[in-house]
Amino acid sequence: MADEYEFEIKRKDESGKVYYSTYKVPKDKISTVLEGLLYIKENLDQSLSFRYSCRMEICGSCGMEIDGKPRMACSTIVEDLKKDHIKIEPLKHYKVIRDLVVDIDPFFDKYREVKPYIIRDDDGKYDKELPQTPEQFHEYANFAMCIKCGLCMAACPIEGSDPNYLGPAPLAAAWRYIADNRDQGAKYRVEVVDGEEGTSRCHFAGECTEVCPKGVDPSFAIQKLRRTALKIEIASIFGGR
Amino acid sequence: MVRQKNIFVSGIILRCVYLEKIKEDVIILGGGMAGLRAAVAAAEYNKNLSVGVVSKLYPLRSHSVSAEGGTSAVLNPKDSFDLHAYDTIKGSDYLADQDAVEEFVRLVPEQIYTTDHWGCPWSRNPDGTISQRDFGALSFPRATFAADKTGFHVMQTLFSRALKYDNIRFYNEYFATSMFIENGRFNSLTTINLRTGDFTVFQGKAIVFAAGGAGRLYQFSTYAHSVSGDGDAIAYRAGIPLKDMEFIQFHPTGLVPSGILITEGARADGGYLLNGEKKRFMQAYAPNKLEKASRDVVSRAIMWEIEAGRGAKGEYGDMEYVYLDLRHMADVLDERLPMITEIAKKFNGIDAHTELIPVHPATHYTMGGIDSNVKTTTDYSGIFAAGENACVSIHGANRLGSNSTNECLALGNVAGVSAAKYAMEHDIPDLVVSNVDAEEKRIWDDLLKRNGGENVAKIREDLRNNMDKNVGIFRDANGLNTALKNIKSYKERYEKISIQDKSSTFNMELEWALEVGFMLDLAEIITVGAIMRTESRGAHYRKDYPNRDDENFLKHTIATYTKDGPKITYKPVVITKWQPTVRTY
Numbered sequence: 015m016a017d018e019y020e021f022e023i024k025r026k027d028e029s030g031k032v033y034y035s036t037y038k039v040p041k042d043k044i045s046t047v048l049e050g051l052l053y054i055k056e057n058l059d060q061s062l063s064f065r066y067s068c069r070m071e072i073c074g075s076c077g078m079e080i081d082g083k084p085r086m087a088c089s090t091i092v093e094d095l096k097k098d099h100i101k102i103e104p105l106k107h108y109k110v111i112r113d114l115v116v117d118i119d120p121f122f123d124k125y126r127e128v129k130p131y132i133i134r135d136d137d138g139k140y141d142k143e144l145p146q147t148p149e150q151f152h153e154y155a156n157f158a159m160c161i162k163c164g165l166c167m168a169a170c171p172i173e174g175s176d177p178n179y180l181g182p183a184p185l186a187a188a189w190r191y192i193a194d195n196r197d198q199g200a201k202y203r204v205e206v207v208d209g210e211e212g213t214s215r216c217h218f219a220g221e222c223t224e225v226c227p228k229g230v231d232p233s234f235a236i237q238k239l240r241r242t243a244l245k246i247e248i249a250s251i252f253g254g255r
Numbered sequence: 256m257v258r259q260k261n262i263f264v265s266g267i268i269l270r271c272v273y274l275e276k277i278k279e280d281v282i283i284l285g286g287g288m289a290g291l292r293a294a295v296a297a298a299e300y301n302k303n304l305s306v307g308v309v310s311k312l313y314p315l316r317s318h319s320v321s322a323e324g325g326t327s328a329v330l331n332p333k334d335s336f337d338l339h340a341y342d343t344i345k346g347s348d349y350l351a352d353q354d355a356v357e358e359f360v361r362l363v364p365e366q367i368y369t370t371d372h373w374g375c376p377w378s379r380n381p382d383g384t385i386s387q388r389d390f391g392a393l394s395f396p397r398a399t400f401a402a403d404k405t406g407f408h409v410m411q412t413l414f415s416r417a418l419k420y421d422n423i424r425f426y427n428e429y430f431a432t433s434m435f436i437e438n439g440r441f442n443s444l445t446t447i448n449l450r451t452g453d454f455t456v457f458q459g460k461a462i463v464f465a466a467g468g469a470g471r472l473y474q475f476s477t478y479a480h481s482v483s484g485d486g487d488a489i490a491y492r493a494g495i496p497l498k499d500m501e502f503i504q505f506h507p508t509g510l511v512p513s514g515i516l517i518t519e520g521a522r523a524d525g526g527y528l529l530n531g532e533k534k535r536f537m538q539a540y541a542p543n544k545l546e547k548a549s550r551d552v553v554s555r556a557i558m559w560e561i562e563a564g565r566g567a568k569g570e571y572g573d574m575e576y577v578y579l580d581l582r583h584m585a586d587v588l589d590e591r592l593p594m595i596t597e598i599a600k601k602f603n604g605i606d607a608h609t610e611l612i613p614v615h616p617a618t619h620y621t622m623g624g625i626d627s628n629v630k631t632t633t634d635y636s637g638i639f640a641a642g643e644n645a646c647v648s649i650h651g652a653n654r655l656g657s658n659s660t661n662e663c664l665a666l667g668n669v670a671g672v673s674a675a676k677y678a679m680e681h682d683i684p685d686l687v688v689s690n691v692d693a694e695e696k697r698i699w700d701d702l703l704k705r706n707g708g709e710n711v712a713k714i715r716e717d718l719r720n721n722m723d724k725n726v727g728i729f730r731d732a733n734g735l736n737t738a739l740k741n742i743k744s745y746k747e748r749y750e751k752i753s754i755q756d757k758s759s760t761f762n763m764e765l766e767w768a769l770e771v772g773f774m775l776d777l778a779e780i781i782t783v784g785a786i787m788r789t790e791s792r793g794a795h796y797r798k799d800y801p802n803r804d805d806e807n808f809l810k811h812t813i814a815t816y817t818k819d820g821p822k823i824t825y826k827p828v829v830i831t832k833w834q835p836t837v838r839t840y
Contacts, residue, residue, distance in 0.1 A: 028760040045513075045602075056712035060755035060764045065316075068479040070515045070598060072407055073316040089601055111450060112761045118313060131415040132374040140369040145383035151376055158376055158408065162315050194374060 016098050017041050021050055023062065024103040026110045035059065041092075047080055047102070048087040051114075064114040071227055074163035078114050079103040084165040084225045105168040107177075121164045124180050128188035128206055133199025144196040157190035157235055159228040166222035166232055178211045182222035182232030185213060189235035192242060201246055208243040274691070275448075275455045279307030279424065280678040281671075282444060282459040284431055284486060286310035287317035288406065288663035289642025289670070290465035291413035292366075296671025297463075297678075298420040304675055306423045309446060309457060311430040311481065311766070314414045318467055318479040319663065322406025323594060324520035325390055325398030326664070327657040328363040334395040336360045341833060343658060346392050346549050347651025348793035348803065349835035350499070350811070350828055355629035355647045357831060359665060366664035367399050375412040376401050378591075388591075389523040390657040392549035392840060398657040403518045403594045406660055429455060430766055431485060432698060434462070434493045435690040441637035442684050445694045449766065452759025454695050458686055460678035461637045463670045464490055465663075468621030468643040469777050470503070473727075474719035475574075476618040477509050477516035486644040488773030490625045491780070495633055496815045498646040498826070500623035500777065501784035502794050504654055505728050507553040508579055509617025512571045513602055517579060517595050517614055519656040522546040524591055527580040528553070529611065530560045531567035536577075541840040548840035551653040551794045554616035558728050571613065578611035585609070616728055620659060622650045622794065623781075626813060626826075631670035637677055641670035648811065651828075652793020702768060707751020711768045714745050714752070718771070718778060721745075726782055731799045735786045742778050749775060780814045780821045787823055788812065805835050 018038045026032050037054045044050045048066050055062050064087070065075040071089035078087055080102050081095050092100060108116035166182035167173050173181050188207045192200045207213055213236050222232045281297045283290045286308050297306045310317065329339050339360040344351050367385065371377055378400050380386045390398040401408035417423050428449040435442040444457040466486025470478035491497050507528070508517040522528070528546050530536045540556035541548035548556075557577050560566060566575030581588060585608035588596045592607075599605040599612050624646035631639045642663040649662060718741075725738035749772065756764040790804035791797050809828050814821040 028758050055763070056710075056716070060710075061758065063758075063761045063763050067312060067316045067481045068318065068321050069513065070321060071601070072320050072404075072594075073312075073318075073479060075312070075316045091602075112758070115761050122314070126418045131419055132372065134372065137372070140365060140372050143368055143371045143377070143385045146376075146379055147383045148379050148381060150383070151379060155376065158411070159404075160411075161320075161407075191374065196372070196374065 019050065019092055020099045021054060022099065022101045023114070025113050028112060035062070045091055045093070046088055047090040047092055047100070048076055050092060051087060063112045072161060074161040077105050077163040077165045077168070079105060079168070084168040086163060086165070086227050089227060105164065107168050107170070107173045108164070118164055120177070121167055121181070121183070124184040125162065125187060127180065128184045129199060129203050130187040130191060132191060132194065132197045133202060134196070135198060146195055150195045153195070154190050154193035156229070156231055157186045157193065160186060160190070160230050161228055163227065165225045165227065169221040169225040171219055171221065172215050172217065176211070176215065179215045180207060180212050185239060186230055186232035186235040189239050193238070200242060204239070204243045204246050207239055213239045213243065274695070275453050276458060276686070277307065277426070277455060278458045278683055280304040280460050281306045281674045282457050282462045283308045284444065284462060284464050285317070285466035285642070285644065286312065286314050286425070287465065287467055287642065288319035288410060288413065288660060289644070289667035290463070291410070291417055292664050292667030293463045293465055293641055293671035293674065294423050295413060295416050295420070296668045297675040298417070298423045300672050300675035301679060302420070302422055304422060304678055307426055307457065307459070308423065309426045309429050309431060309444065311428060311449070311485070313427045314425060315410055316481070317410070318482050319660070320407045320410045321477070321479060321516060322660050323403045323516055323518035324523070325388055325400035325405055325657045326367070326660040327390070327393065327397045327655070328367045328399050328661060329360060329397060330364055330367065330385060330387065330399065331395070331397070334397050338395055339397060342393055343649060343655055344651070344833050345838055346653055346655035348653055348838055349805070349809065349833070350648065350651030350792060352648050352829040353831040353833060354829045356649050358629045359647070359649050359662065362665035362669070363661045366661065366668060370409060370412050370664065373412050373416045375408050378402055388520060389547065391519045391523060391547050391553070392544060392655055393657070398520070398523070400520065403520050403592045409660060409664070430769065431466070431489055432769055433694045434489050435687060436493050436635050436638070437684060437687050439635055440684060441635065443686055443691065445691060447698070447765070449761055452762060454698070456686065456691055458683050460681045460683050461639065461674040463674050464625055464638070464640040464644045465642045465667065465670070466644045468624070469774070470618040470621055472719065472774050472778050472781070473618040473722045475509060475514045475615065475723055477506050477514055478618065483770040483774055484621070484777045485770065485773050487624055488776050490640070491776060491814070491816050494816060495635060495638065496626045496813045497780060498623055498626040498811050498813055499648060499651070500780045500814060501788055501812060502622035502652050503618055503781065504550055504620035504622060504794050505554040505616040506550055506619030507557055507616050508614040510598065510602065511574055511576045511613040511615050514617045515598055515602060516619070517598070517612060518592065519550070521579060521581060521592055521595060524587060525584050528557065529578040529580050530565040531577070532565055533578070536560050536565070544840035549653055550619070550656060551796070552840055554728055555796060557616055567613065574615060576613045576615040579614045580611055581607045582609060620654050622646065622648070622652065622654055629666070631666055631673055637681065639670040639674050641666045652795060703754055703765065705751060706753050709748045709752045711752050711754070711764065711771050714748050715767065715771045715774065718742070718745050718774060722778060726785060728796060730785055730795070730797050732786070735782055739779070739782045739786065742775060742782060746775050783821055783823060784812045784814060809835060
C-alpha cells in the first residue's frame, strides 16, 4: 500500500467549466475525508470549495458523493473505504454552485412545506410541560434524529426523475410531528404529503434509509403517512373528525 | 442597487462589487440557538416587524447543534433559584455579576416549557414529566436534557418554530465583515454573499449579536470549525468593548485526537477519569465532587497528572491524555449517552461499553464577549447581544456545564423582545455611505490585492498552536509574553497574505482570510488581558500567581479598540448576597 491517498475531485468553476482534479494526500496526516479536503485546501489548492462545520456528524454541512455513495465527509474514515484512490463528487440531484458546494435551498423549501413544527390549538400557554412518556417519545424518536444533510435526497431515485417530489427527509419530518403526542396538526400535514408529489410517489426502494448517517428510516415513515392519510380520509367520509 | 458590475480581466476579478442593500426591522447576526430564539421572539412580538437572520452558515449548521449534556433549570420544588444562582456564582469563581445571575435563573424554567410545547424531546420520567440529570458542580440535579443531543434537539425545535413565521427571513451564507455605529446608534452591517460574492449591506432599526464564541483560536477544540469569533471582533472594531476575554473554558474531555466533545453528562452519570496507570485521580484535586467538579478544576487536574508523568501516551502521536471509563455503566449508555457512544465508535473505533476513551482538555467556551447585561443591551442604542457572543456576565471566570444553552434560550428571548420593542419606536437610520465605501475598499482594494506570498491557513495554524502552547490551561508571564510577540508577528505576516482564489462564487479562502483577521485581534485581547491579570481565577490559571487576588482583581477586564491594540480598563463586579470565599469542590 502506498503512503498517500489520491483524492479525485469533481470540480466546477464559476464559468461553469466542469473538470476533475487529483491530489495526493499523505495517509499519516488525515483520518477522515473532511480532513483530507482541508489538507488539500490548506496546502495544495486554495481554490477548492466545499462546506463543513462541526466535523462530528451533527450539523449536516458536508454531504457529498464519496466513492459513489452519498456520505458525510466528516464521518467517513478514508481507511474504511479500503482503497487508495477516492473519487469525490457533489451530491446528486442538487444544482452545483461550485465544486462540492450544492444549492440546498430546494431541500429546505420542501422541508418547510410539510409544516415541520408542533401545531396546537392552545399554542401560547407555556406554564408546564405537555406530558409525554418515554414510550410516546419512542414513537417518533427515530425521525427526530434527522440532521438535514440531504443525503437521502441524493440517494432517492424519484428525486432524480421528479424534482417536485417532496422527498424522504421532508416526508420523514411530517411523520415525526404527526407521531408526536403533543401535536394536533396531522390533518394539515396530510393535505400536503398525500398528493401526487408526496407519499404516493415513493417506491419503497429504501435507498434513503440505507444512506442516512443517523439511522433515520424515511421509508418506514412514508408507509406510516399513507396509512394515516387513509384513516383521516375514511374518518371524514363517515362524518368523523 | 447595482453600483458596479463584475469586471473580469484575464480571469481575475478586480472589483467584484454589487452594492446591494437589504432592509429589515430587526437584524439577527447568527443563526445558532441564541439567534433563532431571538428571531422567534421578535417575530412573535409583532408580526408586522420584519426579522432577518444573517448567518455565514445554513440553519442547523451552527455550533449550537453540538451542545450535548443538558441545560440547567429550576423545575423541581426541592430545588431553588438561590441554589442555581449560588452554584453559578461559585462556579464563576465570584466574577459573575450576582444581580444578573439572580435574574437569569428565574427566566429559564419558562423557556424549558416553551420549547417543550414547540416539540423539543426533553428526556422524560416514566410518568411523562420532564426528567433532570446531575452535572458538574451542581448542588441539585437540574440539568434538563434531550439524551446527549440537547443542543441538536433544541436547535431543530427553534428552527422549525421559526419556519411558522412569514416575517422571519433567512439570509444564509452571508458572511458579516463589519458593523457601523453612528451617533451612538446601530447604522449598518456589511456582508459578503458567499454564493455570489456580492458585497451586501444590511440596514435595520436594531441588531442582535448572537454569533457565538471564539474557540477556534485554539487547535485542540470541541468547537465547530466555523467558530472564529466574528461577532466579538466585529463589535470590538466598531467600538463596543469586550469583557473578560482572557477567560477561555477548557472542557476536560475532548476526544483524542479530534477534540470532539465527550459530554460532561458521562461523568455526571457516573463515569470515571483514569490516568495512564489506569487509576482514578480526582480524589487528590476535588475530594468531594471528584469527577463532577467544575470544568476548570477537572481540566487542571488532568494537566497536572500529565505533567507529573502519569498521562497515557503512544497511540495518538505526541499527545498525552487520560481515559474516560464508562465500562461499569454500559447498561445506560444507549439510552442516556447514545451520541458519545456512537462518536467513540465512528471516529475512534472504540466500544465505550467495554473500552476506555482517550480524552484531553479542549477549548470549549468563551466566557468573555460583548460587554452587555442581563437586559441584553450594550452601551449603544439598537445594539443587543445574547448567547456566547455576549458577556453579561453570568459565567464570570468559569461557566458551569449546563449553563450555556439555557442562557441562549432565556437571554435570546429577552434580546428578541427588546430589539422588537426598540424597532417599534425607531426608524431605519440613513446609511452612511462613506463607512460602507471604506469597508468595501478594505476588502477589495487591500485584502484581495495583498501579494506577499503568505498562506492564510498557515498563519491560522501557527496562531492556534501558539494559543494552545502559551495561552492555555496553565499560563505564566514568560509564555504569555512570547504569545503576544508571536501574535504581533502573525499580524505582520497577515499584511503580506496572498489570496490565491480569485473567484467571487463561494470563495472560502477570502472567508478564511477575513476570519483570521478577526482571530488575530481577539488573540491579542485574550493575551493582553491574561498578562495583566496577575492572579488565578476560574479558567485563568497563572502558575506564577497561583492564588485568587480579590483585593486587586475582583473586577471585569474591559478591552476597547484602539488602532495600536486593545486599551484595558476594569469594571467592578456586582455582589448581592454571596461574598467571595475559598472555592473547593
